[in-house]
Amino acid sequence: MRYLPHTPEDVSAMLERVGLPSVEALFEALPDACRRETPMDLPAPLTEWDLIIRMESLAASMAAGSGNRVFMGAGSYSHYIPALIPQLLGRSEFTTAYTPYQPEVSQGTLQAIFEYQTLTARLLGMEVANASMYDGASALAEGLLMAIRLGKGRKKVALSQAIHPHYREVVQTYFAPTEFEVLTLPVDPATGRTDFSGLEGMDDLAALAVQSPNFFGCIEDLQSAVSLSHGAKALLVAAFTEPLAFGLLPSPGSQGADIVCGEGQSLGIPQSFGGPGLGMFACRMAHVRNMPGRVVGQTKDMNGERGFVLTLSTREQHIRREKATSNICSNQGLCATASAMYMATLGGTGIRKLAALNRDKAAYLKKALEGLGFTPLFTSPVFNEFTLKAAQGFGRIREKLMEKGMVAGLGLEGLYPEMPEMKEAFLFCATETASREDMDALVEAIRGELL
Amino acid sequence: MNGDFATTGLIFKEALLWEKGKKGRTAFSMPAADVPPAKELPEALQGEGPDFPDLSELEVVRHYTRLSQWNYGVDSGMYPLGSCTMKYNPKIHEKLAALPGFASAHPLLPESLSQGALQLMFELQEMLKAVTGLDAASLQPAAGAHGELCGMMLFDAWFRSQGEKRDRILIPDTAHGTNPASAALCGMKPVALASGEDGILHPEAVAALMDDRTAGIMITNPNTLGLFESHFAEIAAIVHAKGGLVYCDGANMNAVMGYVDMKRMGVDVMHFNLHKTFSTPHGGGGPGAGPVCVVEKLAPFLPVPRVVKREGGYALETEAPLSIGRLHAFYGNFGVLLKAWAYIRSLGPELKRVSEMAVLNANYIRASLKDFYDIAQDRVCMHECVFSDKNLKSFGVSTLDVAKRLIDLGFHPPTVYFPLVVAGAMMVEPTETESVEELDRFIEAMKRIRKEAEESPDLLHEAPQRTRVRRLDETAAARTPCLCGGM
Numbered sequence: 001m002r003y004l005p006h007t008p009e010d011v012s013a014m015l016e017r018v019g020l021p022s023v024e025a026l027f028e029a030l031p032d033a034c035r036r037e038t039p040m041d042l043p044a045p046l047t048e049w050d051l052i053i054r055m056e057s058l059a060a061s062m063a064a065g066s067g068n069r070v071f072m073g074a075g076s077y078s079h080y081i082p083a084l085i086p087q088l089l090g091r092s093e094f095t096t097a098y099t100p101y102q103p104e105v106s107q108g109t110l111q112a113i114f115e116y117q118t119l120t121a122r123l124l125g126m127e128v129a130n131a132s133m134y135d136g137a138s139a140l141a142e143g144l145l146m147a148i149r150l151g152k153g154r155k156k157v158a159l160s161q162a163i164h165p166h167y168r169e170v171v172q173t174y175f176a177p178t179e180f181e182v183l184t185l186p187v188d189p190a191t192g193r194t195d196f197s198g199l200e201g202m203d204d205l206a207a208l209a210v211q212s213p214n215f216f217g218c219i220e221d222l223q224s225a226v227s228l229s230h231g232a233k234a235l236l237v238a239a240f241t242e243p244l245a246f247g248l249l250p251s252p253g254s255q256g257a258d259i260v261c262g263e264g265q266s267l268g269i270p271q272s273f274g275g276p277g278l279g280m281f282a283c284r285m286a287h288v289r290n291m292p293g294r295v296v297g298q299t300k301d302m303n304g305e306r307g308f309v310l311t312l313s314t315r316e317q318h319i320r321r322e323k324a325t326s327n328i329c330s331n332q333g334l335c336a337t338a339s340a341m342y343m344a345t346l347g348g349t350g351i352r353k354l355a356a357l358n359r360d361k362a363a364y365l366k367k368a369l370e371g372l373g374f375t376p377l378f379t380s381p382v383f384n385e386f387t388l389k390a391a392q393g394f395g396r397i398r399e400k401l402m403e404k405g406m407v408a409g410l411g412l413e414g415l416y417p418e419m420p421e422m423k424e425a426f427l428f429c430a431t432e433t434a435s436r437e438d439m440d441a442l443v444e445a446i447r448g449e450l451l
Numbered sequence: 452m453n454g455d456f457a458t459t460g461l462i463f464k465e466a467l468l469w470e471k472g473k474k475g476r477t478a479f480s481m482p483a484a485d486v487p488p489a490k491e492l493p494e495a496l497q498g499e500g501p502d503f504p505d506l507s508e509l510e511v512v513r514h515y516t517r518l519s520q521w522n523y524g525v526d527s528g529m530y531p532l533g534s535c536t537m538k539y540n541p542k543i544h545e546k547l548a549a550l551p552g553f554a555s556a557h558p559l560l561p562e563s564l565s566q567g568a569l570q571l572m573f574e575l576q577e578m579l580k581a582v583t584g585l586d587a588a589s590l591q592p593a594a595g596a597h598g599e600l601c602g603m604m605l606f607d608a609w610f611r612s613q614g615e616k617r618d619r620i621l622i623p624d625t626a627h628g629t630n631p632a633s634a635a636l637c638g639m640k641p642v643a644l645a646s647g648e649d650g651i652l653h654p655e656a657v658a659a660l661m662d663d664r665t666a667g668i669m670i671t672n673p674n675t676l677g678l679f680e681s682h683f684a685e686i687a688a689i690v691h692a693k694g695g696l697v698y699c700d701g702a703n704m705n706a707v708m709g710y711v712d713m714k715r716m717g718v719d720v721m722h723f724n725l726h727k728t729f730s731t732p733h734g735g736g737g738p739g740a741g742p743v744c745v746v747e748k749l750a751p752f753l754p755v756p757r758v759v760k761r762e763g764g765y766a767l768e769t770e771a772p773l774s775i776g777r778l779h780a781f782y783g784n785f786g787v788l789l790k791a792w793a794y795i796r797s798l799g800p801e802l803k804r805v806s807e808m809a810v811l812n813a814n815y816i817r818a819s820l821k822d823f824y825d826i827a828q829d830r831v832c833m834h835e836c837v838f839s840d841k842n843l844k845s846f847g848v849s850t851l852d853v854a855k856r857l858i859d860l861g862f863h864p865p866t867v868y869f870p871l872v873v874a875g876a877m878m879v880e881p882t883e884t885e886s887v888e889e890l891d892r893f894i895e896a897m898k899r900i901r902k903e904a905e906e907s908p909d910l911l912h913e914a915p916q917r918t919r920v921r922r923l924d925e926t927a928a929a930r931t932p933c934l935c936g937g938m
Contacts (some may be wrong), residue, residue: 001798001801001804003538003539003541003730003797003798003805003883003884004801004804004805004808004883004884005884005885005886005887006808006811006883006886006887010886010887011811013887014811014812014814014815014887015811017815017818017819018811018814018815018817018818018831019818020814020831023807023811025831026807026810026811026814026831027679027707027710027810028831029678029679029681029831029833030679030681030707030710030711031681031684033683033684033685033715033716034679034681034683034684034711034712034715034716035710035711035712035715036584036709036710036711036712036715037712037715039709039800039803040581040582040708040709040800040802040803041581042578042581042582042795042799042800042802043796043799044799044800045796045797045798045799045800045801046796046797046799048543048797051543051547051793051796051797052543052546052547054796055547055550055789055793056550056552057567058552058567058568058570058571059550059551059552059553059567060552060567061552061566061567061570062552062553062556062560062564062565062566062567062568063556063560063564063565064551064552064553064554064555064556064557064560065550065551065552065555070557070560072557072559074559075780075781076557076558076559076781078555078557080480080482082478082479082480084478084508084511084512086549088511088512088515088516088519090545091515091516091519092524092525092526092527092540092732093519093520093521093522093523093524093526093527094519094522094524094734094735095524095540095545095732095733095734095735096524096525096526096527096530096537096540096732096733097522097523097524097525097733097734097735098530098532098535098537098733098735098736099733099735099736099737100735100736101532101866102523102854102858102863102864103920103923103925104855104858104915104918104919104920104921104922104923105521105522105523105858105863105915105918106521106522106523106735107518107521107522107918107919107920108518108519108520108521108522108735109522109735109736111465111467111518111521112515112518112735113735113736114467114934114936115467115468115936117934117935118467118468118469118935118936118937119468119501119503121935122501122502122503123501123503127935128934128935129934129935131736132736132737134593134594134597134738134779134784135593135779135780136780137777137779137780138593138597138778138779145636164780166777166780166781167780169776169777170776170777170778170779170780172776173604173754173775173776173777173778174636176604176607176608176775176776177603177604177607177608177636177637177638178637178638179638219492219496221495223495246498246500246501247500247501248492248497248498248500249492249496249497249498250495250496250497250498250499251498251501254498263780270549270554270555270786271554271555271556271557271558272548272553272554272556272785272786273553273556273557273558273565273568273781273782273785273786274558274780274781274782274783274785275558275593275738275779275780275781275782275783275784275785275786275787276593276737276738276784276785276786276787277780285934288932288934294736295932295934296934297928297929297932297933297934298928298933298934298936299923299924299925299927299928299933300923300924300927301920301921301922301923301924302921302922302924303920303921305920305921306920307920307923308923309923309925309928311925311928311929311932311934312929312932312934313929314929320632321628321631321632321635321641322631322632322634322635322640322641323635324631324632324635326632326636327596327599327600327629327632327633327635327636328594328596328597329594329595329596329628329629330594330595330596330724330726330733330736330737330738330739331594331736331737331738332593332736332737332738333734333735333736333737333738334732334734334735334736334737334738335734335737335738336736337734337735340468341511341515343501343503344468344478344503344504344506344511344514345477345478345479345506345508345511346477346478346479346503347472347476347477347478347479347503347504347505347506348474348500348501348502348503348504348505349474349475349476349477349505350477350478350479350481350503350505351500351501351503352500353481354479354481355500356488357481357482357484359489359492360484360486360487360488360489361486362489363486363489363490364486364487364489381492381493381496402561402563402564407557407560410559432482433482435485436485436486437485439486
C-alpha cells in the first residue's frame with residue numbers, strides 16, 4: 001500500500017527495538033471483551049485508477065456541472081469561483097497544516113485568518129469576527145446562545161419564521177436540551193417580511209433573530225427590527241444566507257445589529273451538496289469575551305516584528321472546560337481562507353458590481369416569469385431570490401424540465417406546511433452565473449409546456 | 452546527526468491585504484451585463500458596500516503564495532502532533548472532491564438527481580458501522596466536537612424518552628479537552644474522574660461516582676496518555692447497570708481499527724474525526740467531519756435527515772419522531788465525507804495494517820527516547836506516547852523550549868502541555884505514514900536537543916531562530932486584543 005512505507009525488514013528491526021516478538025504483541029493491553037470476533041467487513045482496496053472510475057460514475061449521476069441550469073438558491077448559491085482560488089487554496093502548506101497551535105510555523109494560516117476576520121467585519125459592519133463556525137445554521141444557534149449568556153437570566157429567544165427552515169431546526173436542536181425557549185414571529189403575508197407585532201406579548205427575551213434577505217428573498221427592515229428588539233431589552237441577531245447582498249445593502253452592523261451570523265458559501269466556496277461551507281460570526285468588541293469560536297490576534301515577536309497568534313483562549317474549552325463560551329475546536333479554517341481570497345479578488349469595487357449584476361439578473365427572470373402569469377407573492381424588494389405564485393400545473397412542468405437539466409426554483413409548500421399561502425409558491429434564484437440565454441430558454445420551456 | 456535538516460530559505464515579507472492595491476484594480480473577471488439594469492432599491496435599503504482593498508490578480512496570487520510559504524504542513528515534514536493524527540493526505544482526494552458533479556451539486560436537488568452523493572453517503576455510513584461494530588451512523592456533525600455535542604444530545608433525548616432528566620456526566624482526566632464543554636452545552640455537569648497510577652481508569656472509581664442522576668460516561672479510548680482503557684468493558688457494565696449510557700470519543704481510532712469492537716466493548720455512542728483517522732486534510736483548522744455511530748436502541752434519536760437505501764434508490768429519511776433534529780443545514784460537510792469514503796475504499800481491510808503501523812511507529816519512538824526524556828507511562832503504548840520535561844527542569848529548560856528548538860531542526864513540535872495529568876507533557880503521535888528513516892531523524896533531533904539542554908540551553912531558549920517570526924508575545928495579544936486590522 002503506497003501510504004504505508006514499512007517493509008518487512010523495517011517491521012522486524014522496529015519490533016526488535018521495541019522488544020516485542022510480533023505486531024500482535026503491541027495490542028496485548030486489549031482484553032478479549034474489547035476485541036472484534038470477526039474481521040472488518042469492508043470492500044477490497046481500489047487502486048487509484050479504479051477509484052477515479054468509480055467516483056466519476058457516481059458524480060455523473062448528479063444533476064450538476066455543465067449541461068444543467070439550476071435556478072434555485074435557498075441557502076446554497078451558484079457563483080463563479082475564480083481559478084486562482086482553488087489553485088492557491090490547494091497549496092498543501094495550507095491544506096495539510098493543523099490548527100495553528102505553534103504560531104512560528106503557522107504564520108500563513110494565522111495572517112490569512114486575521115485578514116478573513118477583518119474583511120468579514122468590514123462586510124458585516126461589525127467590530128470583530130471570529131475565525132469561523134461550522135455553517136450558517138450552527139452559527140445562528142451559537143449566536144443565540146451567546147445572547148442568552150449576555151442576557152443576564154433572560155431565558156427566551158424569538159426567531160423570525162422567514163429564517164431558513166434548516167437554520168430554525170438547528171436552533172431547536174441546540175436549544176432542546178437546555179432550559180431556554182424558542183419563540184417564533186410569523187411572516188406578514190403581504191410584504192413577506194417578519195411581522196413584529198407579536199413582540200409586545202413576549203417578555204424575558206434575550207434576543208430577536210431576523211434573516212435579511214430572508215428565506216423568501218425579501219429584504220427585511222433591519223433598522224426597525226433593531227429598535228424593537230432594543231426596546232424589549234433584547235439583542236438583535238442578524239442572520240444571512242447570501243452575504244453577497246451586502247455589496248449593495250446596508251451592512252447589518254450599520255443598522256445596529258448586535259450579533260451577525262450566517263453562511264459564507266457564496267464567497268468562493270463550491271456548493272458541494274451543502275458542505276463544507278462557512279459559518280461567519282461577528283459581534284461588538286464589548287461582547288468579545290462571550291463570543292464562541294477561535295480568534296486570531298495581532299502581536300509582535302521578540303524582535304518587534306508583526307506576527308499573529310490564536311488569542312483570547314481563556315474563553316475556550318481547553319482552559320475553561322465546562323464554562324467555555326462554546327465547545328468548538330476545529331472549525332472551517334480553509335473555507336474561511338477561501339472566502340478571504342474571494343473578497344480580496346473581488347475588491348470593494350468588484351463586490352458592488354457583482355451584487356448589482358445579481359440583482360439585475362433576478363429582476364430580469366422575475367419579470368419574464370411574471371409575463372407567463374406567475375404572480376409575486378410578496379411586495380418587499382428582493383436581491384437575487386424571489387418568491388412567486390406559480391401558474392396552474394407548474395409543479396408537473398417543473399418535474400418535466402428537470403429531465404432536460406433545468407431546475408425551475410424550489411417548491412415552498414413542503415417547507416412551510418403551516419402557511420396556506422405557500423401552496424403553489426416557488427422560490428427562484430438567479431445569480432451572475434445565469435446568462436440571459438439560459439433564462440430565456442427556461443422561460444420558453446415553461447411557456448411551451450403551459451400551452 | 453549529520454548537520455541540520457532545516458535551513459533558512461528565501462522567505463519574503465508580505466503586507467496585509469489592505470496595505471496593498473489601489474482603488475480601481477480588480478482580480479475578478481466580471482461577467483458582462485447581458486440584462487438591463489433593474490430598478491434601484493429604495494434609498495433606505497442602499498448601502499455603501501464594504502471597504503475591501505482593490506488588487507490585481509497577480510497581487511492576490513503572490514500574497515497567498517507568500518503566506519503559504521510561512522506554513523508547515525504534513526507535506527513539508529513530520530508533524531507528530533499528539534491526538535491530531537497528522538498522517539499523509541492523498542492527493543487524489545482533492546481531484547475527486549473537485550469533480551463538477553459533486554463540487555457544483557445543489558443540496559436541494561431532488562433525490563432522483565442526487566443518487567451519486569446519496570449512495571456515497573450511504574456506503575460511508577455502512578463502512579463506519581463495519582469499522583466500529585455499531586449499528587447505525589449519522590454523517591451530519593461537522594467536526595469532532597460537533598460529534599461530541601451530537602452524542603450528548605442523544606444521551607439527553609434518550610433519557611427524556613424514558614421520562615428522566617439526568618444532569619451529571621463522568622469525564623476522566625485523560626479525556627479530550629472539548630468533552631466537558633460539549634456536555635455543558637447540553638445542560639450536563641461534568642464530574643471529574645481520576646485515572647489510576649497506571650494511567651487508565653479503574654472500575655472502582657467509576658462505581659463510586661456512578662448513580663441514577665448520572666447520564667453516563669465519556670471516555671476517550673485509547674486515552675490521551677496513548678493507553679488503551681483495558682477495563683472499558685467492566686466500566687461500561689457498571690454504567691449500564693445504573694441505567695447510564697457510554698460515550699467513546701473516537702478521535703484516537705487510528706490506533707485500534709481491526710482490533711476493537713466498540714459494541715462488544717459496551718459503547719453506546721462514539722464519534723469519528725474523519726480528518727484524523729480517515730486522512731481528510733485538516734486545512735489549518737478545518738473543515739473536518741465528526742460522524743457518530745450508535746447502538747440500535749439510540750438509532751431512532753439520530754439527527755435527520757438520514758440516508759437510507761430503498762427499493763429503486765437512495766433516499767433522505769426525514770420522518771423520525773424521536774430524532775434530536777437537524778445539527779447542520781443540509782447534510783454536513785459532504786466534501787469531507789467524500790474524501791473519507793475514498794480513503795476507506797483505497798485501503799479496505801488494510802485499515803487494520805494502518806493501526807498496526809501507527810502503533811508500531813509510536814512504540815519505536817517511545818523505546819528510542821525513553822532513556823532521554825522522562826516518560827509518563829513506561830510500557831507499550833498505542834498510537835502516541837507522552838514524555839515530559841521533568842528531567843530538564845534542572846537545566847532551566849521547559850517543554851516549550853524543546854518544542855521551539857524542534858522547529859529549528861525541521862520538525863513540527865508534538866502537542867505540548869496536554870494531557871493536563873502530565874506536567875510539561877509532550878505528546879508524540881508519529882502516525883503510520885512516516886518511514887523508519889524519518890522516525891530516526893526525529894529521534895536524533897530529540898536526542899540532540901536533550902544534549903543541548905544540558906550543554907547550551909540558550910539554543911533552546913532562543914529558538915526558533917530560522918522561522919519568519921520568532922517567539923510571539925501571546926500575553927500582549929490577549930491583554931490588548933487586536934482582532935481586526937486597519938481600524
